[in-house]
Amino acid sequence: MPPRARRGRILAVAIDQKSGQPLYRQIYTHVRQCILDGRLAPGARLPSTRQLAADLRVSRSTAVQAYEQLRAEGYIEGLGGAETRVTDTLPDSFVRAGVRDADTSVPLRSVLAPSARARATAACVRRAMLPVGMGPRAFRAGVPAVDVFPVDTWGRIMARRWSRTPARDLAYGDPFGYRPLREAIADYLRAARGVRCTADQVMVVAGSQQALDLAARVILDPGDKVWLEDPGYHGARGAFTAAGGTIVPVPVDQDGLDVMAGRTLAPDARLAFVTPSRQLPLGATMSLTRRLALLEWAAASRAAIFEDDYDSEFRYASRPLPALQGLDRAGCVLYAGTFSKVTFPSMRLGYLVVPPSLVDAFGAARHFADFHSPFLEQAVMTDFIVEGHFERHIRRMRAIYHERQVLLVNLARERLGGLLDVRPADAGMTVVGWLGGGMDDVATARAAERAGLYVLAVSPLAVRPLPPALLLGYAGVRDDEIREGVNRLGIVLEQVARSRAPNEIRHTLMVGSVA
């Protein structure tokens, strides 16, 4: 055996003096790679740092640094002298697995499968044909008129708030949110929505979607039944599915959720999801009789009611109805609303009002979900409300949305008559269009998407059969975009109707021939 081998193998490190990488790092990387790809076997002796330094013509301290790093990470053992060796407890399978690919940017194939509930949750996205990324576009539902948001006012408040933020508000905060914002929200909800609450009951959340997610987990155990309006909000379906709830679709009519049907289908449900101000997607207002019947059922069966008051601020034909929560005397109602529709969605702020006895449970759930909402947005939102910008902006939006809806309904009547029957709505940010000519709403929504339009097919939101319909959002769509969008939708609908017609005729003929 030549003397060199006894002193440890020669390490052929290609030192690059001009590389940005320090010398010790180059040595470290090379040795590590040799160990990982099997060129240096477990237990193999390495040169002493003195020898290594001489071999590679680097300083002794460079060699020491490289070995220290390798030792710190467990690749080598020994003190850097003659007894330095490759750690021999490295599993063979790993060392031999041919990990030659040092390219850190190469994605990996995974052996992992998502959980059953994660697969069911992903199916909710596909079912409702939800896009990833949701910029404003004709006729995307739920996106407000962000182009007329008073960004200068917001920016001014933000600069002032940031410059005055004490260091403690940069650290962690209360899971329930920034106290002054909770006070402002409680004031607003008591006056404008008839909600019975104090600030102690108000949690600031990341939009009403997080309110749904938290409520689902605080109220439901896996397998528990939930009443969901049928057709109903896909965001609620997703949150309840993610929580392992068993969804019981309960029919809706012009008075909202059919409480008697719910009691028949699942009297033992733990939670009922409702949109009493304006049913999503069809737009009915829940009648007082139904509201009281729902509250009576919930109180008697100790079930919770999730009231999603998502766009109650925009009512054109009559005054806003007070919240269902204000009629609750048994503490059954979880009341949620969002700032997304009345300010801008990418801020991610909303609120959830919970009964006092559930405050601890919601605080713990929020703590382990994501701690709390960001501080600065909450602080700016507080001033935006307290200084009156908030209600001023709502009034302005209400006027703009009403005009946009009238424009959309009128243009649709002129251009889409016979193809899509678009009905005016007395509130909200969307209208429903009923499809004529035997057109399928899913196929139509797909064809519209290919034409650069986004319309939500209603039938995937329902379990029971429903006439085909599309949900059209207009709030975030400018007048010129509405005109252009209606024209383009007209072309799409004509194409779909044409391609549909022969099938229908064929189908009719076949049925006829069998008879």
Place this chain on the structure above:
Amino acid sequence: MPPRARRGRILAVAIDQKSGQPLYRQIYTHVRQCILDGRLAPGARLPSTRQLAADLRVSRSTAVQAYEQLRAEGYIEGLGGAETRVTDTLPDSFVRAGVRDADTSVPLRSVLAPSARARATAACVRRAMLPVGMGPRAFRAGVPAVDVFPVDTWGRIMARRWSRTPARDLAYGDPFGYRPLREAIADYLRAARGVRCTADQVMVVAGSQQALDLAARVILDPGDKVWLEDPGYHGARGAFTAAGGTIVPVPVDQDGLDVMAGRTLAPDARLAFVTPSRQLPLGATMSLTRRLALLEWAAASRAAIFEDDYDSEFRYASRPLPALQGLDRAGCVLYAGTFSKVTFPSMRLGYLVVPPSLVDAFGAARHFADFHSPFLEQAVMTDFIVEGHFERHIRRMRAIYHERQVLLVNLARERLGGLLDVRPADAGMTVVGWLGGGMDDVATARAAERAGLYVLAVSPLAVRPLPPALLLGYAGVRDDEIREGVNRLGIVLEQVARSRAPNEIRHTLMVGSVA
């Protein structure tokens, strides 16, 4: 029957002309209250609007407005003429329930109980004795030095970003986050942490806590087993509990998680939670042998590894170790980190790197959890990284934290010797102090809290018996606060030790007498 009764009851509304409330609203409120508290029974006739206007000396249109609102809400039926009646389908139980309390600010007692998992989650908060609200204080763990954060730089970037934000970025965004930030994170993680990833795999989350919450739900079904380091991070315990996971505590030693023990205790676990860079709370670095053994187990059993790399940036004695994720060849590792420790926590930003095949599942889970992180923070963070402020700030923090730790350890040695053995740590933002004199860590932490100090008792983080110890955070504590805090902690410890001593002596005597 007097003629008036036939035309409907007289409504004695106390009209207040000077009240800020419109007249119609005063009438509406009064009638509604009469119906709800039973003064107006279901089916009762109401005066016509003409009669009501005359009775109350208000204009006819005011009366019409009041009735319209009552009708819209379902309290009355009929057209406002002689046939207007209280709706007779209102449930009696509700109407008679004596809902006289119109004070909307009174909190309600609730009939609801939280779910079993919500109760278990709340117990995790109590177990770890977590406070609600987490401002910086001596010796709160996990809070960085927010007082030296470059707020002016951040404010300047924020103002620039806000003024240039296009309207579309005010609307909804991608559940995975703002693309340029994902690119910046991927670049940083590849270079600084040896993580193998592309931006497609990076999700921007609300701190590592949300990463835990999402991972728990995407990987685990209720009842699935999870390895948790024992002692281990309470945030992980909470997230896995909230997701219905069954926690299997796996011992840790100076090499980190004992993989062999894990394989014996629960070979079929679906997920293993580890803090390889620096074990939380005890501070060990996971050895390479253990890392490889963990990866081997995970790959063979198709289990996931959650690598929480929570404060890897702060390493004083040696260079940072590359992430476990970089050694993974089976796509088993979910890698999470946070910006909370290196910038400021109230921004709520962190990141999660997932295998490509799980991107859809995580996107759906995030969509239904809270859609996505706020836009502006993400945009500002992007510039903060790309312009070099981020790494500059890390280097500055590293120097400050090291100084603070040395100060704390030295002062503790002088002042607390024999009471609390505080060991230096080569990384991170906390040190462990081992309690002497038979003191209980929970009792000591409680006594410290009464003295205005926050220290985390370690034993509640463990399932197996552990010598009593306290976790002391120093990163966010100024030098003068460290001095003052150590003094005050000395007084607390002396008191606890004194009150403890007689018990110990008694106990020894009793044991002696029995023998």
